[in-house]
Amino acid sequence: MTEQLCAVVTGGSAGIGAAITQQLLEDGHKVISLARRAADFTHDNLISYEVDLADRAQTAAVAAEIAAKYDVTLLVNNAGVIRPDLIEDVKLEDLDYLTQLHLGAMITLIQAFLPAMKAKKFGRIVNMSSRAIVGLATRTNYAGTKAAIISMSRTWALELGQHGITVNVIAPGPIVTDMFTEVIPEDSDKARALANSIPVKRLGQSDDIARATAFFLDKKNSFVTGQTLFVCGGTSLGSISL
Template identity: 55%
Template sequence: MTQYTAVITGGSKGIGADLGRRLVAKGYDVVSLSRGAPEWSDPRLTHVEVDLLDAEATAQAAAQIAARHEVTHLVHNAGMIWPNLLEEATPADLAGLTQLHLGAPLILLQACLPAMKARQFGRVMFNGSRAALGVPTRTAYSATKAGIIGMARTWALELAPHGVTVNVVSPGPVQTDNFWDIIPKGSDREAELAKRIPVGRLGTVRDISNAFLFFCDPENGFVTGQTLYVCGGGSVGALSL
């Protein structure tokens, strides 16, 4: 049986943890990168503690992982929102989220890419966001999540000859800690938002990990450079949080 190893940033909880568990169940080894310890455990899970906002620390972690593992899958799932109205947004917001959403996966893939190219196989995925299409109070978040789409398309073109696909899963409002940091759990605001989503509900972590599993599949090598909105129809029209 072919052995696969998936690196998942933000794999300690939420979407990343759900995906990690499901990949382990398929026989994958999983390396989770996060600032805190994972909320789950398994003999096939390795945890690397790192702050992806720190480029130097990320580079050290990437080198360590590449030296110890033959990485076949890279899932950049980690993200932060940092909401601000335009008047309060700062260049520091842009710099920080650029490192987290764009710099960190660049560093990680550069470390893992030699093994993928040697194997002529790889799966690279991003957790994007429906907010790339625009959401109030998301200057830095929307800009950097939109940047993910452009970077993924560029990588897809460069890496296609090497059997490496690059795709983006872009969730709408999903029941995670990041969402509840902005909209209180169980609040009237949460209920009203759910009603405005065309399918009539918020997303779940399983909704999103389902999409990642499709892109992870070794048999899905003819799909690359794509952005899949998993948003209950919220990307079809305007949706204000």
């Protein structure tokens, strides 16, 4: 029987985050979802906090509350938004927002849960980047902050490995979620053309990311850290256009 661990998943109520949450619940873990809205599914081992992770004070308060109640040893920093614009229209306030959501919240949560991980000499941290880091029009702020996630994660992998804590990154390609279909309807000519441009000839699904996340979170996988895994159908090998 799998040992029950306590996991925190940001953005755990929808899209990729919901798939990761459900995967961890299936694996027998307690899961705490941090998102702007509660999940539309329930489970005896699911706890939901409604929080705006772009709000620094809210994030710090929730992180402290969870750390006081639970020994969190699995952390998935998944929450994110795009805020697309061509460079002529990029807004610095969007950069500020994404910096807090993608980077600041991640730092706050890791700092809150590190004492428990260090005490147990075990921890697994997975941070969500994006295939957009290798280049995608309209993604200045998004790709910039998502690229920073990789650099920061490599730094933390070096710092935390001695404590039995691994830090890895997943960079998804085009994944069919609500955020994706807001831009490209799933059953559209544009979606079909995009799928046809991908080497594996299909769009990704949230479960593709959930399975990769589960690999990095597995207690047995202690010899993999500081790595970035592109789960992108091969789109990181060349250019795509959304």
